[in-house]
Amino acid sequence: MAALLEIRNLSKSFGGVAANVEISFDVAPGEILGLLGPNGAGKTSLFNSISGEVTPDAGEILLEGRRISGLGPVACAMAGIARTFQVxxxxxxxxxxxxxxxxxxxxxxxxxxxxxxxxxxxxxxxxxxxxxxxxxxxxxxxxxxxxxxxxxxxxPKILLLDEMLTGLTPTEAQEGVALVRAVQAQGVTILMVEHVMEVVLPLVSRAIVLNLGRVLTTGTPAEIVKHPEVIRAYLGDRYAAG
Amino acid sequence: MQNAITLRRRRELITAGVLVALLIVLPLPFHDPYTRNLMILTLLYAALAQSWNILGGTCGQISLGHSLYFGVGAYVSTLLFVWHGVPPWFGMLAAAAVAGLLALLVGWPCFRLSGHYYAIATVVVQEIAYLLFLNWDDIGGASGVYVPFHGQSWLNLQFRTAKLPYFYVMLGFFALTWIAAWWIEGSRWGFSWRAVKDDVIAARSLGVRVFPSKMAAAAISGGLTGIGGAIFAQFVGYIDPDSILSGPLSILIALPAVLGGVGTLWGPLLGAAVLIPLRELSSTFLGSSGSGVDLMLYGALIMVVALWRPQGLVSLFQRGRNGSAS
CATH class of the missing domain: 1.10.8 (Helicase, Ruva Protein; domain 3)
Structure with a gap:
């Protein structure tokens, strides 16, 4: 199936700090794709590029095959990208x-x-x-x-959720998960940044893990949690070997 | 469809109808020109503040140079009347068009500035215009322009000593600005403009075109203010830069809205009803020795309102809006 959203070699830096480095991935129509990674991995920065708030330095973003990167937030909203904010x-x-x-x-x-x-x-x-x-x-x-x-x-065609479940009580988070599933059932594709692993992993079909601005790995939730690089990024070298 | 918004808007419209009916009879028992004059000025400033509020209150772009649109509107209409005998009713339309265009022209560079910088830029632009008009001899310069008396008529908006007709013209002008504000509040524009005021980034993410929104708000606000200038010129019969294109006037246009409640429908009228009589009283009792005292009064008043009722006087009339809707 053709991808709904394609990120092609996207790079963005802010004053010498590389927030995103040559990031590429596809979002399939109808899926819930998780975007994971420790603090400062470049998740929100990537969201800002996709929603048009910032223009990538290099690379491009395609929605249904049409280029949307650099067109600005209004054009992105009209094209079918909607977002929530971390704050x-x-x-x-x-x-x-x-x-x-x-x-x-x-x-x-x-x-x-x-x-x-x-x-x-x-x-x-x-x-x-x-x-x-x-x-x-x-x-x-x-x-x-x-x-x-x-x-x-x-x-929207695709909804970007930036830490929608962070800071909620467990009950509220479960209600949030139910809402995300309901949105997906309506046919809206979802790309979500989340910290709360135990909540997000059962929810997503696939996840992309970012670290230091680069794509660390991509896979199903089960693959992700076992991946040594992911463990290293989150917990440090000591736990990665096991 | 019926919900809290449609019910509120209907209530506002009914209140406005009742209020206009009351205002129509209000001046009848008062025969002295002083009181009627005071009423006319109160309505004028209420309408000007209402116009200012469309940009400052709804769209959140604080202009401290609105006397520019007032003054230019007055000059356009008056010069058309003096030079070509164009009746002020048409002069008003020209004034609105020129003032609206001018607001766009000011907005084009200045809306790229954010927050306080926009407010400062409007002060500067208005001061430049003031100096320009002061030294522009073809249109009277510092000595101003007298509006020649062409005989008592509604067509020319000239009535020897009668105050009542001017009262109704001002009431009409106020009703126009109120209806404009009310209509905007319920339209897509109003929603976009308020979104721009509250949070530009969130507004953009929802497809709100921020710059065009500000420009549209400025054009409507400036255009309405220009109409006020045209009417005022016929009312006083003489215009000069000091009386219609000055810094203090810019403040006085914004003040009723700030005092009454920024971004509210009734704030400007309420603010003007308190401020303008107060100003006249202070100048009556203190005379010329008290020049500047009125400014101190405004300052004190704003401090009291800011401390005691930050939402403006209009919040005195609102029931406590708390979150427990159910």
């Missing part, structure tokens, strides 16, 4: 419904249509009860949900 960025002067409507307006012109779209998306994300609460009053878990809802309201 939540809700529109705090607005209610939950209004936040989600901003996402819905990406493809809709009329307020009525955007409202209907927002209602549907809030229902899907379990936010209907909080629809009229000001966004800044939400709990951290609800704010994560709000970001997912806002992104989904843009009707």
């Amino acid at each position: 939540v960025r809700s529109f705090d002067s607005m209610s939950v419904r209004e936040n989600v409507m901003v996402g819905a307006f990406t493809r809709l012109g009329s307020t009525r249509a955007a409202m209907a779209q927002a209602d549907e998306t809030m229902e899907f994300c379990g936010l209907t009860r909080r629809a009229d609460a000001p966004a800044h009053m939400l709990s951290p878990a609800e704010k994560r949900r709000l970001e997912v809802a806002r992104a989904l309201a843009t009707k």
